[in-house]
Amino acid sequence: MATRPLVILGTGRIGRALLQQxxxxxxxxxxxxxxxxxxxxxxxxxxxxxGAPYLGHEEVEQIAATGLSxxxxxxxxxxxxxRELIEALARASADRPIVVDVTASDATTPxxxxxxxxxxxxxxxxxxxxxxDHETFLRLTRHPRSRLGYEATVGAGLPIIHTLRALTDAxxxxxxxxxxxxxxxxxxxxxLEDGRPLSQIVPRARELGFTEPDPREDLSGADVxxxxxxxxxxxxxxLEPDDIADRPMIPLEEGxxxxxxxxxxxxxxxxxxxxxxxxxxxxxxRYVARILPGKCDVGLREVPRSSAVGRLRGSxxxxxxxxxxxxxxxxxxxxxxxxxDVTAAGIFGDILRLAGAL
Amino acid sequence: MATRPLVILGTGRIGRALLQQxxxxxxxxxxxxxxxxxxxxxxxxxxxxxGAPYLGHEEVEQIAATGLSxxxxxxxxxxxxxRELIEALARASADRPIVVDVTASDATTPxxxxxxxxxxxxxxxxxxxxxxDHETFLRLTRHPRSRLGYEATVGAGLPIIHTLRALTDAxxxxxxxxxxxxxxxxxxxxxLEDGRPLSQIVPRARELGFTEPDPREDLSGADVxxxxxxxxxxxxxxLEPDDIADRPMIPLEEGxxxxxxxxxxxxxxxxxxxxxxxxxxxxxxRYVARILPGKCDVGLREVPRSSAVGRLRGSxxxxxxxxxxxxxxxxxxxxxxxxxDVTAAGIFGDILRLAGAL
Numbered sequence: 001m002a003t004r005p006l007v008i009l010g011t012g013r014i015g016r017a018l019l020q021q022x023x024x025x026x027x028x029x030x031x032x033x034x035x036x037x038x039x040x041x042x043x044x045x046x047x048x049x050x051g052a053p054y055l056g057h058e059e060v061e062q063i064a065a066t067g068l069s070x071x072x073x074x075x076x077x078x079x080x081x082x083r084e085l086i087e088a089l090a091r092a093s094a095d096r097p098i099v100v101d102v103t104a105s106d107a108t109t110p111x112x113x114x115x116x117x118x119x120x121x122x123x124x125x126x127x128x129x130x131x132x133d134h135e136t137f138l139r140l141t142r143h144p145r146s147r148l149g150y151e152a153t154v155g156a157g158l159p160i161i162h163t164l165r166a167l168t169d170a171x172x173x174x175x176x177x178x179x180x181x182x183x184x185x186x187x188x189x190x191x192l193e194d195g196r197p198l199s200q201i202v203p204r205a206r207e208l209g210f211t212e213p214d215p216r217e218d219l220s221g222a223d224v225x226x227x228x229x230x231x232x233x234x235x236x237x238x239l240e241p242d243d244i245a246d247r248p249m250i251p252l253e254e255g256x257x258x259x260x261x262x263x264x265x266x267x268x269x270x271x272x273x274x275x276x277x278x279x280x281x282x283x284x285x286r287y288v289a290r291i292l293p294g295k296c297d298v299g300l301r302e303v304p305r306s307s308a309v310g311r312l313r314g315s316x317x318x319x320x321x322x323x324x325x326x327x328x329x330x331x332x333x334x335x336x337x338x339x340x341d342v343t344a345a346g347i348f349g350d351i352l353r354l355a356g357a358l
Numbered sequence: 359m360a361t362r363p364l365v366i367l368g369t370g371r372i373g374r375a376l377l378q379q380x381x382x383x384x385x386x387x388x389x390x391x392x393x394x395x396x397x398x399x400x401x402x403x404x405x406x407x408x409g410a411p412y413l414g415h416e417e418v419e420q421i422a423a424t425g426l427s428x429x430x431x432x433x434x435x436x437x438x439x440x441r442e443l444i445e446a447l448a449r450a451s452a453d454r455p456i457v458v459d460v461t462a463s464d465a466t467t468p469x470x471x472x473x474x475x476x477x478x479x480x481x482x483x484x485x486x487x488x489x490x491d492h493e494t495f496l497r498l499t500r501h502p503r504s505r506l507g508y509e510a511t512v513g514a515g516l517p518i519i520h521t522l523r524a525l526t527d528a529x530x531x532x533x534x535x536x537x538x539x540x541x542x543x544x545x546x547x548x549x550l551e552d553g554r555p556l557s558q559i560v561p562r563a564r565e566l567g568f569t570e571p572d573p574r575e576d577l578s579g580a581d582v583x584x585x586x587x588x589x590x591x592x593x594x595x596x597l598e599p600d601d602i603a604d605r606p607m608i609p610l611e612e613g614x615x616x617x618x619x620x621x622x623x624x625x626x627x628x629x630x631x632x633x634x635x636x637x638x639x640x641x642x643x644r645y646v647a648r649i650l651p652g653k654c655d656v657g658l659r660e661v662p663r664s665s666a667v668g669r670l671r672g673s674x675x676x677x678x679x680x681x682x683x684x685x686x687x688x689x690x691x692x693x694x695x696x697x698x699d700v701t702a703a704g705i706f707g708d709i710l711r712l713a714g715a716l
Contacts, residue, residue: 024529025527157525159691166706169390169715170383170702170707171383326694332691334690335690336684342683345525356714358523
């Protein structure tokens with residue numbers, strides 16, 4: 001039986017959904033692929049739980065249900081501690097470990113680079129390590145000896161990254177790509193289109209948990225910019241974060257959340273006018289990422305209502321790509337781009353590919 | 359450097375597009391993945407060309423441009439000859455060969471099974487081996503020691519099969535799937551929708567090369583049925599061909615092509631009425647495959663004009679899948695589902711996965 005021990009960084013909703021899937025499918029993987037994926041270690045930013053050598057079924061079940069509670073408290077420097085742990089594990093294990101980063105942290109990069117150097121393979125749902133400087137993207141994704149999968153960094157489980165990588169490897173080249181990559185901004189755009197004012201829909205979306213506690217984090221477009229950068233780099237365009245202008249959905253004042261929310265009505269009239277005048281010309285507003293050879297921008301744009309992107313409603317994500325192979329008519333992939341189960345399934349696919357199962 | 363010798367069965371348009379991509383990307387694969395994919399043998403139904411041990415660059419270039427002309431003529435029994443060749447190659451080679459079937463033949467199954475038994479891995483664009491009896495599907499796709507990729511059997515290069523396999527492995531389960539899987543029937547449905555009579559559009563589509571020389575092969579839906587069967591089986595439903603009714607787009611009389619074409623006007627009025635009455639109720643006609651747990655049907659159906667399938671125009675393919683993970687809103691993949699470059703790219707992706715590159 002092939003064994004690939006897993007080290008999972010992050011035990012939030014996605015990490016726990018992944019644990020559920022691993023528990024549920026352990027028998028299937030054994031039977032179908034003669035493959036075991038035991039958990040060697042689990043880490044949050046404060047706690048570290050290691051197995052001897054692996055965590056037991058009931059232990060994993062409990063963490064999947066309620067999160068990581070017991071374990072070694074990591075006080076001073078979780079990065080160094082995690083890195084040491086992974087290096088020790090890689091040395092001690094005859095089987096190549098797979099390190100899975102399901103945090104939203106920008107501090108895991110040294111852990112991941114150390115893991116690759118130590119011979120581990122890596123799977124990311126965390127987009128931050130791949131959306132900083134381009135040099136780090138290359139060090140992570142083009143390691144000479146170890147592979148890294150990152151399907152779940154863009155569009156959760158939608159088969160975007162793997163598809164673009166395979167096309168690029170086959171010699172395909174980008175003509176242009178248009179994508180909606182934020183469920184929250186998609187929801188807001190649809191509500192605006194339906195005539196509701198931003199000053200009503202943002203507070204409601206926030207109450208429903210559709211936005212971050214500070215909705216400016218969503219409206220800034222920073223998350224979309226990170227994903228756009230990953231898409232452009234996957235198609236071999238070496239862009240830096242500064243190559244993409246910051247284009248928040250509306251101008252974002254500083255100050256408390258409450259004060260900012262109270263000031264939202266000031267934007268209603270201008271937005272409503274823009275929605276209406278777009279509508280009159282057959283357009284709708286969408287917060288889109290556009291990627292062209294060597295350049296990329298993100299922002300609120302008028303797109304034809306009858307286009308695939310214009311027809312998208314609600315929080316779904318979409319990527320439409322025209323390439324040398326898909327020149328006449330684009331390749332289009334759409335569906336929910338967030339959620340624990342679909343994101344975990346995207347990670348699961350990467351793990352299976354690294355394990356040589358799929 | 360890792361080397362995976364390729365044996366390619368079929369040297370038609372898709373086989374030659376694959377050779378072009380392999381030639382064009384040889385340097386990239388060497389540099390990026392330290393991987394070589396030399397051609398050990400190429401076979402048509404009449405000719406066999408083997409290398410010593412591999413075909414030279416110029417030799418492959420020439421075949422990619424003009425097809426296989428020289429080589430050992432295979433007279434009596436190409437299956438036995440190909441099988442012997444592959445077994446000899448697998449014995450002689452330290453590197454595991456990959457056998458690629460880009461024929462449209464229903465006779466390659468014994469060659470493929472022999473290749474898997476001999477330790478080769480297999481990639482299919484040919485859907486016939488996977489759409490006969492379910493037992494053969496299992497023997498090909500669940501071989502205990504060798505893997506088989508078949509992305510290009512449904513939707514050409516669209517990332518359908520690999521995505522459904524990964525979801526299924528992660529524990530996802532089918533709720534329902536609706537798909538348009540024939541570019542030709544999609545084109546005909548759109549033309550009907552635009553008010554043109556079948557008796558005009560079929561002969562024109564035939565002249566443009568959009569249909570088989572005998573368009574009844576397209577209108578029979580047999581090709582869609584094969585693809586639907588592959589999708590259902592990929593989601594673990596053990597259907598047999600007889601479980602899916604044959605539902606041609608119109609009743610298909612026997613006889614010569616010319617006589618059949620001359621009789622087409624007899625269907626125009628009924629089809630036009632059906633198109634019109636669908637339109638009045640907000641529907642359009644599409645030739646769809648529907649896959650539900652344990653069952654599947656194909657045929658001309660009324661679908662809501664505003665649905666993803668209803669909005670599809672022309673020859674594009676689409677798959678919309680609702681699953682346990684994608685329950686609220688479906689996963690949707692669409693785009694050109696035929697063509698040499700995109701089909702070859704689908705094959706290329708399978709080869710790279712088997713070679714452990716992607």
